[in-house]
Amino acid sequence: MFDKQTRYKRSIVKHLYFARELSCADLSALTQKSVPLTSRVLNELIAEGVVIEKGYALSTGGRRPQVFSLKPDLMYVVSVAMDQLITRITLLDMHNNYVGEIERVELPLGNNPEALQQLTHHIADFISRTAIPIENIVGIGIGMPGFVDVIKGVNHSFLKTDQGSIVSYVESALGIPVLIDNDSSLVALAEQKLGAASDKQNVMVLSIGWGIGLGMILNGTLFRGHNGFAGEFSHIPLFTNNKLCSCGKSGCLETETSLLVVVEKAIRGMQEGKLSMLQGLSLDNVEEASNAIMEAALKGDRFAVELFHETAYNIGRGVAILIHLLNPELIVLSGRGSLAGRLWLAPIQQALNEHCIPKIAENTEIEISSFGYLAEIIGAAALVMEHYDTIKPISGKAKSSLIVS
Amino acid sequence: MFDKQTRYKRSIVKHLYFARELSCADLSALTQKSVPLTSRVLNELIAEGVVIEKGYALSTGGRRPQVFSLKPDLMYVVSVAMDQLITRITLLDMHNNYVGEIERVELPLGNNPEALQQLTHHIADFISRTAIPIENIVGIGIGMPGFVDVIKGVNHSFLKTDQGSIVSYVESALGIPVLIDNDSSLVALAEQKLGAASDKQNVMVLSIGWGIGLGMILNGTLFRGHNGFAGEFSHIPLFTNNKLCSCGKSGCLETETSLLVVVEKAIRGMQEGKLSMLQGLSLDNVEEASNAIMEAALKGDRFAVELFHETAYNIGRGVAILIHLLNPELIVLSGRGSLAGRLWLAPIQQALNEHCIPKIAENTEIEISSFGYLAEIIGAAALVMEHYDTIKPISGKAKSSLIVS
DNA sequence: ATACTTTATTAATTATTTTAAAAAGTATTT
DNA sequence: AAATACTTTTTAAAATAATTAATAAAGTAT
Numbered sequence: 001m002f003d004k005q006t007r008y009k010r011s012i013v014k015h016l017y018f019a020r021e022l023s024c025a026d027l028s029a030l031t032q033k034s035v036p037l038t039s040r041v042l043n044e045l046i047a048e049g050v051v052i053e054k055g056y057a058l059s060t061g062g063r064r065p066q067v068f069s070l071k072p073d074l075m076y077v078v079s080v081a082m083d084q085l086i087t088r089i090t091l092l093d094m095h096n097n098y099v100g101e102i103e104r105v106e107l108p109l110g111n112n113p114e115a116l117q118q119l120t121h122h123i124a125d126f127i128s129r130t131a132i133p134i135e136n137i138v139g140i141g142i143g144m145p146g147f148v149d150v151i152k153g154v155n156h157s158f159l160k161t162d163q164g165s166i167v168s169y170v171e172s173a174l175g176i177p178v179l180i181d182n183d184s185s186l187v188a189l190a191e192q193k194l195g196a197a198s199d200k201q202n203v204m205v206l207s208i209g210w211g212i213g214l215g216m217i218l219n220g221t222l223f224r225g226h227n228g229f230a231g232e233f234s235h236i237p238l239f240t241n242n243k244l245c246s247c248g249k250s251g252c253l254e255t256e257t258s259l260l261v262v263v264e265k266a267i268r269g270m271q272e273g274k275l276s277m278l279q280g281l282s283l284d285n286v287e288e289a290s291n292a293i294m295e296a297a298l299k300g301d302r303f304a305v306e307l308f309h310e311t312a313y314n315i316g317r318g319v320a321i322l323i324h325l326l327n328p329e330l331i332v333l334s335g336r337g338s339l340a341g342r343l344w345l346a347p348i349q350q351a352l353n354e355h356c357i358p359k360i361a362e363n364t365e366i367e368i369s370s371f372g373y374l375a376e377i378i379g380a381a382a383l384v385m386e387h388y389d390t391i392k393p394i395s396g397k398a399k400s401s402l403i404v405s
Numbered sequence: 406m407f408d409k410q411t412r413y414k415r416s417i418v419k420h421l422y423f424a425r426e427l428s429c430a431d432l433s434a435l436t437q438k439s440v441p442l443t444s445r446v447l448n449e450l451i452a453e454g455v456v457i458e459k460g461y462a463l464s465t466g467g468r469r470p471q472v473f474s475l476k477p478d479l480m481y482v483v484s485v486a487m488d489q490l491i492t493r494i495t496l497l498d499m500h501n502n503y504v505g506e507i508e509r510v511e512l513p514l515g516n517n518p519e520a521l522q523q524l525t526h527h528i529a530d531f532i533s534r535t536a537i538p539i540e541n542i543v544g545i546g547i548g549m550p551g552f553v554d555v556i557k558g559v560n561h562s563f564l565k566t567d568q569g570s571i572v573s574y575v576e577s578a579l580g581i582p583v584l585i586d587n588d589s590s591l592v593a594l595a596e597q598k599l600g601a602a603s604d605k606q607n608v609m610v611l612s613i614g615w616g617i618g619l620g621m622i623l624n625g626t627l628f629r630g631h632n633g634f635a636g637e638f639s640h641i642p643l644f645t646n647n648k649l650c651s652c653g654k655s656g657c658l659e660t661e662t663s664l665l666v667v668v669e670k671a672i673r674g675m676q677e678g679k680l681s682m683l684q685g686l687s688l689d690n691v692e693e694a695s696n697a698i699m700e701a702a703l704k705g706d707r708f709a710v711e712l713f714h715e716t717a718y719n720i721g722r723g724v725a726i727l728i729h730l731l732n733p734e735l736i737v738l739s740g741r742g743s744l745a746g747r748l749w750l751a752p753i754q755q756a757l758n759e760h761c762i763p764k765i766a767e768n769t770e771i772e773i774s775s776f777g778y779l780a781e782i783i784g785a786a787a788l789v790m791e792h793y794d795t796i797k798p799i800s801g802k803a804k805s806s807l808i809v810s
Numbered sequence: 811a812t813a814c815t816t817t818a819t820t821a822a823t824t825a826t827t828t829t830a831a832a833a834a835g836t837a838t839t840t
Numbered sequence: 841a842a843a844t845a846c847t848t849t850t851t852a853a854a855a856t857a858a859t860t861a862a863t864a865a866a867g868t869a870t
Contacts, residue, residue, distance in 0.1 A: 062816020225732025467848020
């Protein structure tokens with residue numbers, strides 16, 4: 001792709017992005033290269049205006065190190081987070097701050113042959129409104145539900161296209177490098193690079209949403225499996241409940257644990273006349289309903305708390321299997337459901353006590369993410385920067401002139 | 406540990422060990438180094454007598470490549486495979502052939518405070534009888550059951566020692582580098598490096614024995630988890646059968662699937678008067694009993710076949726979980742139980758059909774290992790050679806002069 | 811004030827790759 | 841059947857990349 005020098009240069013930019021500030025010695029240690037080499041490359045990057053000097057850090061017993069950082073407003077990443085109904089688009093600078101607002105557009109993925117075209121149009125529209133020159137956009141990271149083949153750049157569930165891949169379609173339309181991944185994987189990437197799992201080697205990141213997703217950090221890297229389908233946590237056969245799952249089987253974990261299940265149970269409970277501060281829940285607006293239930297539970301509403309207890313215990317049974325198989329050091333609860341915070345912890349812990357060999361489980365912590373609903377957005381940007389040293393530059397301009405600047 | 410040059414030299418030796426024969430161009434590609442560099446190092450190795458030229462390979466459209474190989478009788482590896490009762494010791498040369506016989510000694514691990522001492526003595530004794538000079542022994546690889554911490558070199562279940570590690574104990578006694586690992590991990594390593602899983606990136610290796618072990622090859626390397634406890638497949642909670650497991654919990658996979666369970670079921674069946682060519686089975690000699698049942702089943706004995714069917718189906722339920730979580734390209738059935746070969750396949754496949762999302766399962770093959778009971782022996786040797794480029798040489802001679810040469 | 815750390819810069823040395831050319835083969839054309 | 845065009849492997853020479861070593865600078869600890 002690039003020659004060695006350029007690759008090392010980009011590798012330094014990448015490290016600075018994720019760590020925000022680093023000294024020359026830090027970079028030398030991180031990249032396993034010598035200090036003089038690192039120093040020379042840093043000076044080149046400063047001359048190019050990519051890197052800036054931020055002054056001196058405190059001494060650790062010797063001369064104080066010069067600290068380097070990326071110039072925030074020279075390069076940008078477009079981050080796209082999709083779910084089956086809503087797509088969020090935003091622009092992030094090199095310090096990982098939004099430029100402007102997060103844009104929300106309705107874009108139904110199910111049974112929508114024009115979804116890819118619409119998506120491309122929305123992104124193009126968004127970019128032109130930011131008024132950032134295309135040359136300054138490093139890449140576009142897109143997270144989406146479904147079976148995503150990261151290498152081929154296709155999604156086996158949604159956004160299907162006649163010929164070629166999603167990646168090549170968007171790239172040739174916009175003239176900017178594109179990277180796609182599964183939504184759960186991106187949540188995990190966000191936690192690993194910038195969140196609760198940073199500096200950890202083996203972490204399971206659960207994203208609790210309308211389904212329940214799993215992203216696995218194994219040996220310090222996001223694990224995808226042979227075809228990119230790894231982490232199908234929600235469809236492991238765990239129950240004998242005869243509830244039909246969306247996947248066609250029955251007894252999947254997903255049939256008993258997700259925010260959707262919580263909402264359904266809540267509605268059924270209300271109909272049966274359970275006492276609660278909740279009212280007027282409806283499946284027509286699950287987002288509102290699930291937020292209401294989370295709020296009520298956090299305020300102590302007994303019925304709402306019980307809903308979480310049952311769901312969380314079942315997640316815990318699944319987590320017990322994860323711990324036995326993969327011996328992680330940390331389990332992170334992320335995704336929109338993590339707003340319910342500590343309500344998940346106790347029942348999950350109880351399930352672990354019942355179903356885990358103590359020797360293994362005692363080495364595994366559980367944490368709630370602080371990213372919540374933003375995790376996928378952060379992850380999509382991280383996806384782009386994670387590949388900054390191997391990304392392929394798009395040859396030539398955008399074929400269609402969707403972007404008016 | 407070593408300087409760069411020595412490390413590259415040893416890395417080439419390592420590649421030659423696992424591949425047996427390679428050309429200079431092959432090695433250059435495998436190690437990502439240039440051909441001239443590789444060529445120079447090869448010539449040095451030839452001058453040292455470590456590598457020999459084996460003549461020319463067939464042309465693939467151009468000049469025929471010179472093929473290189475290790476000199477088989479210059480270096481040796483001691484391979485030790487332990488189970489809870491029997492320990493096997495053997496010596497392997499650089500072409501992975503035994504020198505002499507595999508030695509079998511009784512060495513009970515449970516409740517035996519002197520096990521480590523006895524093990525060391527047996528190895529020392531074995532080495533002195535081979536009459537190979539200690540300098541020519543690259544290392545000792547030891548596979549053992551239990552929770553093995555590979556980094557610290559200790560076993561949390563067996564072979565406990567007051568101070569220090571198993572590794573340091575044996576090393577200082579014998580003066581030879583020692584590497585230990587969990588038995589199931591070594592079976593997986595054997596399959597990856599020299600067996601059914603070679604050149605595969607994501608493989609689950611099940612070793613069916615008195616328990617049921619799992620070794621995971623993920624992204625091309627053996628995965629151990631945070632503390633080295635990954636792969637506890639046999640204790641995932643999968644049944645509601647109230648059968649107490651050795652781990653203290655109930656409902657573990659192991660309570661329904663292992664060769665031990667097969668033998669127990671067979672004995673119970675015989676007592677109930679089931680028709681079969683089997684007779685005189687006893688739990689006092691499970692090894693003999695399980696061999697007899699495997700033989701009978703392979704000969705078509707209906708009762709014996711049924712025993713396998715039930716056990717294999719339950720394994721299949723566990724495998725379905727593995728496939729969903731880790732999306733492997735291959736499942737290998739290895740260990741002593743793999744002698745029953747194809748008997749496992751159909752019931753496992755049936756379980757997968759019932760419990761897997763087709764899209765994922767269709768990308769996963771299942772194979773029977775050809776190593777059988779030898780897998781752990783081969784894996785222990787592979788463990789040593791796998792670390793040949795980073796192994797630490799033991800400083801000084803053996804402290805105790807256990808070895809008389 | 812002295813000894814010890816850590817970081818930064820420069821020069822000298824070493825390691826590695828690239829380039830070029832030769833050697834040894836296969837495949838295709840005349 | 842001979843000539844040629846194209847491959848792949850091997851070796852040698854030249855160019856480049858990267859590290860090590862040495863020194864200086866800037867700090868902490870005693």
